[in-house]
């Protein structure tokens with residue numbers, strides 16, 4: 001279980017959210033809903049260490065961390081809205097990169113895990129292609145494989161269906177539900193309500209819950 005407690009973030013004088021708290025249960029999909037510009041992406045960025053919060057704690061399985069503690073942020077795998085794949089690396093190299101560079105896993109071991117993830121996500125044939133050779137849905141799935149390669153406690157998605165057609169959106173739904181079956185906890189920022197309806201166990205309405 002992940003508990004986010006009293007998280008506050010401002011950019012300069014502008015308060016984005018104050019004393020925000022939420023709980024993500026094991027194996028649950030929590031959808032964070034709210035209008036554009038309200039601070040959903042900022043929340044995901046503070047939880048993954050891309051933005052510093054003013055204050056807040058995150059309790060992971062009973063252990064409490066300051067929100068910016070890399071020991072916590074490294075447990076959350078982020079899937080970016082615009083995929084953020086490295087354009088000069090193949091699909092395989094994109095997925096292998098963090099396990100090899102950060103976790104110091106051998107290439108043989110990294111390749112083995114990457115092959116498993118590619119098979120699971122229906123990307124085996126794309127292993128040696130570059131991002132520009134992929135569809136939007138395939139790029140999204142590479143982003144998911146890249147996050148999963150680091151064995152995170154939680155997967156966080158920022159608007160995973162934006163720019164995807166219906167079929168690619170359905171594939172994201174299927175992947176998220178399959179990961180849920182495996183017990184992966186997932187956090188998803190979205191303003192795609194039909195999509196949220198399909199995947200979410202719980203919703204967090206930013207507008208209602210967040211004080212400024």
Ligand SMILES: Nc1ncnc2c1ncn2[C@@H]1O[C@H](COP(=O)(O)OP(=O)(O)OP(=O)(O)O)[C@@H](O)[C@H]1O
Nearest residue numbers: 011014016034035036037038039040041042043191
């Ligand atoms: N680096 C920054 N410096 C200053 N203000 C910022 C910065 N990043 C975001 N903001 C502001 O913070 C607010 C929240 O932005 P955020 O991107 O988190 O919204 P959002 O809810 O994710 O919106 P969207 O659904 O459009 O992505 C916005 O008013 C935005 O202008």
